[in-house]
Amino acid sequence: MSIAETGEFGLIARIVARLGSGPASLLGPGDDAAVVAAPDKRIVASTDVLVEGRHFRRDWSSAGDVGRRAAAANLADIAAMGATPTALLVALCVPSDLDVTWAEELAEGLSEEAARTGATVVGGDMSSSPTLTIAVTALGDLGGRAPVVRSGAQPGDVVALAGRTGFAAAGYTVLSRGFRTPKVLVEAYRKPAVPYAEGPAAAAAGATSMIDVSDGLLQDLGHVAAASVVGIDIRRDAFEVPAQMRDAASALGVDPYVWLLAGGDDHALAATFPSAASLPPAWRVIGSVHEGTGVTVDRKPWQGGTGWDHFR
């Protein structure tokens, strides 16, 4: 059944039926606005938009996977401030001939990924559009901690990473060359495995700066370096190339370090910590902060590409 047949309110009812409820949702979908608990008296808020053809393809990802990725991109931004996600709002623009099932499965994917952090979908809006577009806003609570911003890195700090990099980019390359395996890479592109809890854990451990790795590690650390007015050096030998990534890179003629250091969409968290800090177990040191500017790899400029600009 198409959305033209169910109508706007019919589709909204079907979607709302697929959303769960959570502890921070004081008033969920169905009114002019939602009401969300903000016990900290401050709310962390971030918006990310996914556009078909730019950020996802319906022949590469199921509706549920697109929903999970749309949620993950936003929830990771909340975690990267050291906060715990509480709620999502979703603006969905869909072609009138879209099958209702697709929208329902998208809602399930959004809801499932949110549930991994304790958050729920509390509201949204819907319109027809020639271009399938999903704009998600995530809210989160700081639990009394200071937000961990990009500008706090200090010379002498260590740079550390929680979560994996390169997997989603490798999966994207595999799919773009027409392959469907190795499954671990393709699934990494389809379903990000974001270490959400490591954001608040890093904040509690004294992280001086933090960022969600969405565009590529070197590009995103470049934002930290610029905001903190420091230089950052990454050690290439801190990254081991996993066997399946090595095989795929070899078969496709790609340098796997381009995936590891410049590939986006895995939503790892990168942070800086004072050198004396005791890092939570999921974090591993990958480099250091020094006086200067920019990001280097083994003290040399990186030549392999640095993430992407959506307009170029």
Next chain:
Amino acid sequence: MSIAETGEFGLIARIVARLGSGPASLLGPGDDAAVVAAPDKRIVASTDVLVEGRHFRRDWSSAGDVGRRAAAANLADIAAMGATPTALLVALCVPSDLDVTWAEELAEGLSEEAARTGATVVGGDMSSSPTLTIAVTALGDLGGRAPVVRSGAQPGDVVALAGRTGFAAAGYTVLSRGFRTPKVLVEAYRKPAVPYAEGPAAAAAGATSMIDVSDGLLQDLGHVAAASVVGIDIRRDAFEVPAQMRDAASALGVDPYVWLLAGGDDHALAATFPSAASLPPAWRVIGSVHEGTGVTVDRKPWQGGTGWDHFR
């Protein structure tokens, strides 16, 4: 200059330079997420999306006016809960060949409308897209009051309205017939005059339910009637047809009451109050709540159309 020339980060820098700062913005654009004050320990949140060709036309509205309308649609939802807006987040999808000036003026319009309520634009995201799309999320603070929901109307309550109806719909009809005057109607379509402060005022005066009139008074009161499980009757003689609206209706062969009772986009606020309540001065009684279902005009079903469904 096109956005393809400035690039994503160049455009973001130009837009951020046009946004003001406000008291609730504890951390504005430029990090993974914004931080917004939530002194009430609850946050009110709403999302609305505008799609070119569906919700606006670039030949009918300036970029600044589109920005104002995108902000107003969201800010009115916050006011309709009895809350005061604090912040906006904006996801902007634009064609790569869009002139940068258009995006800058859009940002100024968003910022100006937000400033009318004391709110500021605290964050956002941007992507290229074949379809110009603006998704806005508004946040607000309840200031210790209970949220005014749609489900609280009681038989015996009065129905009251703050703000005007029919002006934007009349302006839309005028524009769609190829005219540019009367100016008061066309400008009402382009620049909504939303009585934001009347939302918290109604809450303080004991409103039992409230809604933002975005799709048309009768359709939106239909949501209140359904959620409250009551009937609502509107008195036609509570609406006077303004002279310029009467003239335009006559020239275009339209019943002006279709504009007044079923026209959307003015973002008036409609609320129910106990009959003994003392209404704030900007509110006028237009009907009453009774046991039953649905919305009637002078106790009869309305025959003139009831707002619109974006998919039909």
